[in-house]
Amino acid sequence: MNVQEYMQQVGKTARKASRVIAxxxxxxxxxxxxxxADAILREKTALLTANEQDLAEGRKNGMEAAMLDRxxxxxxxxxxxxxxxxxxxxxxxxxxxxxEMAYRPSGIQLGKMRVPLGVIGIIxxxxxxxxxDAAGLCLKAGxxxxxxxxxxxxxxxxxxxxxxxxxxxxxxxxxxxxxxLTTTDRAAVGEMISMPQYVDVIVPRGGKGLVARIxxxxxxxxxxxxxxxxxxxxxxxxxPDKAFNIAINAKTHRYGTCNTMETLLVHAAFAEFxxxxxxxxxxxxxxxxxxxxxxxIILGEKVWPANDEDWATEYLAPILAIRVVKDMDEAIEHxxxxxxxxxxxIVTEEYGRARRxxxxxxxxxxxxxxxxxxxxxxxxGLGAEIGISxxxxxxxxxxxxxxxxxxxxxxxxxxxxxx
Amino acid sequence: MNVQEYMQQVGKTARKASRVIAxxxxxxxxxxxxxxADAILREKTALLTANEQDLAEGRKNGMEAAMLDRxxxxxxxxxxxxxxxxxxxxxxxxxxxxxEMAYRPSGIQLGKMRVPLGVIGIIxxxxxxxxxDAAGLCLKAGxxxxxxxxxxxxxxxxxxxxxxxxxxxxxxxxxxxxxxLTTTDRAAVGEMISMPQYVDVIVPRGGKGLVARIxxxxxxxxxxxxxxxxxxxxxxxxxPDKAFNIAINAKTHRYGTCNTMETLLVHAAFAEFxxxxxxxxxxxxxxxxxxxxxxxIILGEKVWPANDEDWATEYLAPILAIRVVKDMDEAIEHxxxxxxxxxxxIVTEEYGRARRxxxxxxxxxxxxxxxxxxxxxxxxGLGAEIGISxxxxxxxxxxxxxxxxxxxxxxxxxxxxxx
Numbered sequence: 001m002n003v004q005e006y007m008q009q010v011g012k013t014a015r016k017a018s019r020v021i022a023x024x025x026x027x028x029x030x031x032x033x034x035x036x037a038d039a040i041l042r043e044k045t046a047l048l049t050a051n052e053q054d055l056a057e058g059r060k061n062g063m064e065a066a067m068l069d070r071x072x073x074x075x076x077x078x079x080x081x082x083x084x085x086x087x088x089x090x091x092x093x094x095x096x097x098x099x100e101m102a103y104r105p106s107g108i109q110l111g112k113m114r115v116p117l118g119v120i121g122i123i124x125x126x127x128x129x130x131x132x133d134a135a136g137l138c139l140k141a142g143x144x145x146x147x148x149x150x151x152x153x154x155x156x157x158x159x160x161x162x163x164x165x166x167x168x169x170x171x172x173x174x175x176x177x178x179x180x181l182t183t184t185d186r187a188a189v190g191e192m193i194s195m196p197q198y199v200d201v202i203v204p205r206g207g208k209g210l211v212a213r214i215x216x217x218x219x220x221x222x223x224x225x226x227x228x229x230x231x232x233x234x235x236x237x238x239x240p241d242k243a244f245n246i247a248i249n250a251k252t253h254r255y256g257t258c259n260t261m262e263t264l265l266v267h268a269a270f271a272e273f274x275x276x277x278x279x280x281x282x283x284x285x286x287x288x289x290x291x292x293x294x295x296x297i298i299l300g301e302k303v304w305p306a307n308d309e310d311w312a313t314e315y316l317a318p319i320l321a322i323r324v325v326k327d328m329d330e331a332i333e334h335x336x337x338x339x340x341x342x343x344x345x346i347v348t349e350e351y352g353r354a355r356r357x358x359x360x361x362x363x364x365x366x367x368x369x370x371x372x373x374x375x376x377x378x379x380x381g382l383g384a385e386i387g388i389s390x391x392x393x394x395x396x397x398x399x400x401x402x403x404x405x406x407x408x409x410x411x412x413x414x415x416x417x418x419x
Numbered sequence: 420m421n422v423q424e425y426m427q428q429v430g431k432t433a434r435k436a437s438r439v440i441a442x443x444x445x446x447x448x449x450x451x452x453x454x455x456a457d458a459i460l461r462e463k464t465a466l467l468t469a470n471e472q473d474l475a476e477g478r479k480n481g482m483e484a485a486m487l488d489r490x491x492x493x494x495x496x497x498x499x500x501x502x503x504x505x506x507x508x509x510x511x512x513x514x515x516x517x518x519e520m521a522y523r524p525s526g527i528q529l530g531k532m533r534v535p536l537g538v539i540g541i542i543x544x545x546x547x548x549x550x551x552d553a554a555g556l557c558l559k560a561g562x563x564x565x566x567x568x569x570x571x572x573x574x575x576x577x578x579x580x581x582x583x584x585x586x587x588x589x590x591x592x593x594x595x596x597x598x599x600l601t602t603t604d605r606a607a608v609g610e611m612i613s614m615p616q617y618v619d620v621i622v623p624r625g626g627k628g629l630v631a632r633i634x635x636x637x638x639x640x641x642x643x644x645x646x647x648x649x650x651x652x653x654x655x656x657x658x659p660d661k662a663f664n665i666a667i668n669a670k671t672h673r674y675g676t677c678n679t680m681e682t683l684l685v686h687a688a689f690a691e692f693x694x695x696x697x698x699x700x701x702x703x704x705x706x707x708x709x710x711x712x713x714x715x716i717i718l719g720e721k722v723w724p725a726n727d728e729d730w731a732t733e734y735l736a737p738i739l740a741i742r743v744v745k746d747m748d749e750a751i752e753h754x755x756x757x758x759x760x761x762x763x764x765i766v767t768e769e770y771g772r773a774r775r776x777x778x779x780x781x782x783x784x785x786x787x788x789x790x791x792x793x794x795x796x797x798x799x800g801l802g803a804e805i806g807i808s809x810x811x812x813x814x815x816x817x818x819x820x821x822x823x824x825x826x827x828x829x830x831x832x833x834x835x836x837x838x
Contacts, residue, residue: 019755019781022779022781023778023779096778104798104799104800106793106798108786108789108793108798110799110800113777113778113785115781115811117811117812118781118811200811200812201811201812216638219634219635221640221810221812239834241834242833242834245834245836246834246836248836249836249837250836253836253837336438345830354831358532358829359442359515359532360441360442362438362441362534362537362827363827364827364828365827365828365829365830366532366827366828366829366830367527367829367830367831367832368829368830368831368832369831369832369833369834369835370527370830370831370832370834370835370836371832371835371836371837373836373837374525374527374830374832374835374837375828375830379523379525379527379837380523380529380828381523381529391640392534392536392537392619392620392825393536393619393620393640393812393813393825394640394812394813396825396826396827396828397827397828398828406811406812406815407815408781408782408783408784408785408815408816409783409784409785409794409799409815409816409817410777410784410785410786410787411764411784411785411786411787411789411793411794412773412786412787412788412789413786413787413788413789413790413793414661414788415658415660415661415664415665415788415789416788416789416790416793417664417665417667417668417669417672417789417790417792418668418672418790418792418793418798
């Protein structure tokens with residue numbers, strides 16, 4: 001069987017399984033999630049062995065340390081995976097929720113019912129825990145899943161798949177609800193993103209290159225996250241302490257996350273006052289500063305000159321670009337032009353500025369007087385997230401269970417016909 | 420300037436204009452809608468002349484009568500276009516609506532704000548009124564629009580564009596908010612659906628061939644409507660009068676609409692009782708019946724034999740396929756397999772059947788004891804619709820103003836940082 005035939009079969013099986021999981025009740029889905037968590041803990045040794053096999057191959061092939069780190073599954077990681085599934089089980093089930101039922105003049109009663117999307121394809125890279133996390137979230141939202149992890153995590157992913165299938169079976173559900181591809185052929189990805197008849201949405205998780213390529217080639221809707229080029233704008237009406245704390249937190253709380261600030265914008269009338277204090281704070285944490293001309297006049301030559309490339313860059317590193325803007329309009333223009341529409345914050349005490357910033361900044365999360373680091377599924381109370389979307393269609397910002405569902409219209413009548 | 424350069428320029432202009440209309444307030448947008456309506460009425464003669472030019476060319480090129488009919492813009496059509504714009508002005512403005520604001524344990528207050536999608540590309544065929552309808556809806560939802568109508572309606576569309584631009588200018592808004600392409604080059608469509616940097620969503624309106632081709636080739640999300648293969652299932656627990664009225668209405672109220680019933684499913688235990696009465700009703704209206712074997716045994720050979728092609732067909736004509744099913748499970752299976760996930764109804768008096776049908780039928784609109792003909796934007800109270808989506812992503816079923824918007828997260832804090 002060639003890859004195309006294999007993927008057609010996988011797709012058909014997923015579509016069929018999606019009907020079963022779509023009408024499974026909450027109790028059955030939660031039982032399955034706990035049974036998978038139990039199986040993962042029970043099979044700890046097998047998981048560690050499989051992971052060691054992947055790590056050994058990685059080392060042999062000269063894999064970089066950061067990649068090996070992402071690939072590693074230790075005892076704590078295994079416990080976390082199981083715990084994550086139990087947390088998903090504890091979340092309220094969104095499927096079947098009926099809302100907005102109201103009578104129309106014709107006498108029909110119209111509302112919406114929340115329903116699963118159907119089949120979700122997840123394409124990801126080295127982290128094996130995504131296999132359990134993503135499958136668990138999709139399962140709870142009533143969807144069947146096709147999972148395609150990185151070939152470097154093949155054995156780990158197959159071992160996790162074994163636990164998932166065992167859990168599903170113990171809960172009386174077909175194992176086919178979650179399929180982890182058994183091929184490492186790259187052509188399988190091309191097939192998976194070109195089967196709208198079998199796959200309803202693709203969620204690519206990984207580097208920008210992977211996501212951009214999949215988005216460009218997909219014939220299936222994609223929920224994606226490209227860049228996290230986030231801004232904090234300090235207005236001249238800001239409270240200096242809040243400005244200091246938020247800017248330091250947004251940059252230095254963690255450097256590698258997508259909601260980390262990458263460019264700081266400061267109102268010209270406030271720059272001379274706040275920048276020296278901020279720079280001292282950043283330098284104390286070892287952050288390299290790159291600034292516009294005005295910034296360098298205020299802070300001196302320890303600040304590297306910033307250019308357009310800096311405004312466009314998601315450093316994911318202890319580097320920060322700083323620009324002094326003449327007013328909030330220029331700040332908003334900068335953010336909408338150079339940003340990635342992910343998360344942007346203003347620090348201000350002025351009502352009108354806060355209101356305008358909220359309205360005019362075109363990003364998935366727009367904040368007033370809070371650190372950009374809050375933009376994630378746990379902080380937003382979604383329980384868990386499949387990713388953070390920088391798209392506007394369907395799901396925007398952190399995507400949790402609701403983003404893995406849709407709504408259909410329901411109409412209740414007593415024999416109404418259209419006149 | 421070649422087509423590609425032209426479209427790049429059009430796209431850039433649209434993106435820029437989208438920022439202006441996104442932050443226009445309701446009063447400004449409504450003023451523009453009324454000013455466009457006024458201009459359309461004022462320019463009636465010019466519109467009729469332009470339309471006559473298109474019609475003359477159509478006739479010269481041997482255009483079919485049905486197509487000429489769709490292309491025709493008469494005085495009544497012009498008044499309706501203007502009236503439609505005033506109705507859109509009367510709808511509540513969805514943009515800026517803030518909902519679900521709630522405090523999180525961290526102290527931040529989190530909610531959602533409704534925002535425009537940005538730039539919407541509409542690709543349509545002969546009907547020139549779509550130019551005003553679609554532009555009006557997109558405008559009210561705060562979006563810039565690129566419109567590409569059929570080349571056969573070129574002069575009509577340009578004349579309507581002139582009125583739209585005049586109205587926008589009189590309301591103090593840039594005319595670029597609505598751009599009607601001035602080229603009839605087919606390559607322009609290919610460019611338009613491949614510019615995710617300038618176009619946020621494509622809405623194709625027209626025949627299935629056009630929609631399927633655009634969906635397949637687009638690099639931009641598409642809100643689309645493919646088929647309307649709708650079903651009514653009459654359960655053995657149905658009230659016979661409701662069953663008769665709903666089935667007759669769903670088929671014969673209008674033949675050419677996407678929410679018209681195309682296949683009737685009848686429970687085996689009810690078929691002998693209800694089918695003769697129904698057949699008499701359909702025949703009286705001149706509807707051709709095609710049935711499964713069991714249907715033909717009950718109704719005789721005046722019923723043509725139906726095959727798999729019939730179950731898959733949207734007739735858009737006075738033809739109805741009928742199938743006797745052994746129970747509701749078989750009916751649901753038939754609908755989910757052969758249907759187009761548009762609109763499907765059950766007729767039953769039994770609580771449990773109604774509940775299961777609502778849950779298990781995977782369609783944009785699922786109805787109990789009501790005619791499928793209710794599935795449209797006006798009946799659903801959306802005011803107007805840009806189309807009916809058979810997709811699950813973003814918008815499902817009738818798409819009105821809300822479907823032309825998205826939601827961003829907003830966070831209000833008092834200096835909160837992430838610990």
